[in-house]
Amino acid sequence: MSEQILEALAKLFALITRQDGGATEVERKFVIDYFKKELDENSVDRYTLLYDTEAEYGKVQENKEISMKDSVRILGFCKKINKNLEQRQKVIILVKLLELVASDKSDKKFTPQRRMIIDTICQAFNIKDDYTSIENFVFCEDSAILNSNDILICAPHNRLLPPDARYLKVDDVRGEIIFKRIPSVDLYFVKYLGKDDIKLNGFALGHGQTNLFPPGSTLRPAQAVGKGFSVYYSDVAGVFLESSQTVKISFTAKDIEYRFPNGALGVQRMNLSETHGKLIGIMGGSGAGKTTLMNVLSGIEHPSHGEVLLNGYNMHTQKADIEGTIGFIAQDDLLLEDLTVYQNLYYNAKLCFKQLSEKEIDERVMTTLVNLGLDHIKEIKVGNVLNKKISGGQRKRLNIALELIREPAIMFVDEPTSGLSSKDSQNVVDLLKELSLKGKLIFVVIHQPSPDIYKTFDKMIILDKGGYLIYCGHPIEAITYFKKKTMQADAERWSENPEEMFKLIEKEVVNEFGQETGKRQVLPTQWHEKYIYEFPFEEVEKINEKPPSSLSRPNIAKQAYLFTVRDFLSKISNMQYLLINLLEAPLLAFLLAYIIRFQNHPETPDKYVFRYNDNVPAYILICIIISLFMGLTVSAEEIIKDRKIQKREQFLNLSRFSYLFSKIFILFTLSGIQTLSFVLVGNAILEIQMGLLLSYWGMLFTVSCFANMLGLNISSMFNSVITIYITIPLLLIPQMILSGIIFRYEKMNKTISERGTVPLLADFMVSRWAFEGMTVNHFMNNSYQRDFYDVDRDKSKYYYRLEFWLKEMEKRLNSAHDQHKAEKKTDSIRKAMKNNLELVKHEIKTENAHLDLLKGFDWEKALTPSNFNDEAKDKIKVYLDTLALRFNAKYIEASQKADERESKIKKRRDKKYSVNKYKDLYSNDGLTAFMMNAEVQDKIIEQHGKLLQLSDPVFNEPRGVDNVLDYRSHFLAPKKHFLGMYFSTYFFNMVVIWLFTFIFYLTLYYDVFKNLLDRLGKIKIGKKE
């Protein structure tokens, strides 16, 4: 207390006592006692002197009206006090003043003057409503006059008690212990009317004296007679708050035991049974299994044996029935860091209560904020540990608020005070206490609590190493219990310090040199046995009504909407995140495109012409890789970041679809923006035809969305951010290797790749689908090639047929004929002949448009080793020659069309059309060379009895599919076959990537990879907690 206040108090005391005949000895003694309690020896003298002077002690005062001067001075002191003290403290002062007046019982000096002064003070302090009842309480000497429900009377029986007063049965007490509650400030005062010596928190309670009964207090007789009695604060408060309790809970854990995946026991078999309105602490050294126990109790972890019942419902198997009754506050802050305090609470409330209107939600949020003293920081962003915006205590309180707003019947709180200042810790625990008094059952894992916090608990569960339950009961009793069990001399001495207790529990055997041996004097199992022996398990009365759910979830769509808005707000409030994500793409595009804007014009070296920039195929690949990269990085942390919040929200049982939808929606939107800005900048710098912009964007967006989904998968799969980021290259590098451009498919290890086909492995790479789709689309659909694709394709097709295919066919036919003619047919010759004939047969079949030439000739039969003869050879030869003529005619037709195309376009479409201009602007030599596979030496090869064309893949339309499901074709094919239809490569590949994305959505939804990983993890020897 500050000097100023003490001074004011001393003077107030003096002013009151000097009225009506002056201060009496008794009154003076009371004042001095008070000072002694509050102050040290030296100051007591000083303030006593002050009091004496002011009260004019010793002088006999006349009975007269209060002087004007005194009145003004009283108001002055009150003002001073008003400025400095909280309302509860003022109430305490008022009670003190009343006590002072009441102290002198001899002559009942509660005269009108004194009453007036106290009235004035009450008014100044703004204590109006409670005054009369306080006065009654302080002055009463018989409980009979205290007929109010703010009164609690403790007695062995409830006869002759005022009807409205509350009653708490306490045996072995002589007389009555009376408690008075002052609801406006939530204070309790105690008064004992009886003849025993009773101690309040170890200090003697004076007869008839009014004393403050602070949280955690205990009343007990000075000398225990028989069993003695204890009255705990929680009992008292519990009785008062009973009327507000509507929820009845029985929570029983029967024979529970928990085994870690590696087989070690985390929780040894134990029984617990609790009822509503209790604040229960769980304590124990590190590794004692506190958190594990709580996880089991709260239903997160399944016990390996036994069951946990809440009002008869199994917490683990009947989750649906108890939905919404459980609140879990993890040790970590489960806050959305980029949202304000208000928003955090608001969206949480929105997700819990569909029936409440916007106004009601707001009211509820604000009430909760005010209750937790967070209202003044409601617009402040939560921030994270490194970038603190609100204090640790406020974070904790907000965490509690998130659960509190829902008012679950049972709450589990994991180390709410870790890392908090002692004041914040006290606040948080007080808050929990208050909740428990309102009827909640609260389990709190607590580590190294201060004595004040320790005694706030109603019950303490103490665990020892290995998950043994060694105590469950009143916290203060716990200390005594362990003292007794370890034969401590001062076992009966009041102690509030839990540290002492742990020292006793873990006391080690000392050797002859006085050194600790590391061996426990009492092993955890021994403590456990002692406990079991001493405290037999008592189950609380089972309550069978369904626990009330405070939850009414909005529907899936509404949830999705709320998640999306919440996530969106969270993202836009993080400037750094937003800027990086929005600028990353155009910046990279600029960097990339500017660097590779290669001026390679053959005549004017400084002029940039798109056609001569050799870097275009590589540019397309890098676009894809960057899209993958951006998509992955932006999403990889999404779910892991939310995992904590999800841990909390799992008790709300919110829709996973909605949650994922919000993630996906936001990520896809972001990807859309990123890829669009990327292609806008990149393509503009490289002067890629604007008409292709959409197709570029479409594919990159597709790729980015795929990457988003992949990122979400890994995000939900692993449990640390670093693992996720290590995984990214693991996913991306194969995409580069198998993209089809860095390494050509025909130059890969033969075990994974065959010439002329795309390796099956590459079919799992989106980079390959995207790259193929984009390059083929760019090549075929640029404004130049669009006009020439058909003729170029036909020229390429018939040229290949004429120059390579027909020649090869003829060669095969001839060698088959030679083999047929061979004098001595060895097995190898026969085999070679069979091969040749089969190849010829297959190829004729494939070239099915020209089968008319073989009408009336059973060529299929003739082309078998047994039936092949000169005639067959001749007929086939004629067929091939005719085919040559046909192909040649087609070829000529195509080239002539090509020759005339420019002039035709000029005539019919655009007078200013010029092929060279179009070529320069829209086509690209580098890309063309790539699409034509220009490097390849052998244009035709044999594979599996088929002839494969390696040249001009982009003009080579797939033919001769094996079955309707055959989607495979050579790389860079212009069309794709599936289900008997042909699709444009761009479209087909895009659909393939979306298909991948969808599959990954399913794996994400069902958490396939995480389950897989967990299963793998179970095989290994896992670490203990």
Added chain:
Amino acid sequence: MKKLPYLFTVFSLFVFLFGACTQEKTGGDIDNEEKKNNEKTPSGPAISIEVINDMVKSIPSPLEISFLIKDIEIKYDKTVLNAAENAKKYNNDYQRALNLGVYSTDLGYANIYEQTQDALFYLGAVKEMADALKIGQFFDFNTIKKLASTRGNLDTLLLVTTKNLENINDHLQEKKRPDLTILILTGGWLESLYLTCEVTKKQPNELLKTRIGEQKIILEQLLLLLSFYEQKNENIRNLISDFNKLNKIYENVKITYKSDPVVTKEVNGQLVTEGGTTSEIQLTEEDLKAVLETVREIRKKVIG
């Protein structure tokens, strides 16, 4: 609720995307229009391939003129040649064939002057044209390259080139594309005529003037050959009309033969055109000037 508009947007975006890809008219459409309007199918030449073949063989090698130019000690002038970089500009077989001829002449010209670097450039251009015409396999580029980069192998080079041309001719005949051979020859001839004209302009020379006058005969032969394909190919039609202009000027040129008509024969492994010197050419200065201008104009069109 929120999902539907989103899906719809994505869907319509895709529709738009693919719509955009197929809206514009492609080359095939243009041909289809053509077919609707004009059901004419291309017809082959009315004259037999053998005849054409013989006529083709009577066209002199363009290399000859280069020898002549060098003999009268005129300096190498690169600027009159068709730049090798132009090779990229030729987009259709008509242009490629003509310019294959042009570049062959330029290659010979550079080679005769022992301009190895330029010769290699032209060799590249020739290769590019030949590859595009799918007749690259008839050029023995490695040999030509070797010859072109060492001096004093002109005779061999001429022989190889001629041989190559013959092979090409045979191949194209086989593939029913004699028109391409004719275009190659035309290009080569046009380029050598142009070079001669350029030189004459700078340094008037009787011999060259006679040579220019003599080309009247060749032009007539070429016109005849080209006329076989006039119907089929619009480009050739245009070329013929250009050549007709030149022919008009040549009408003023009078040639009085003293002995045999022009024949090309092989003497000691070297191709020589005989008979030219035995004719008398009457070519006025104005006509020469007109020929010069017209040739330049036609050649400009050809090389683009």
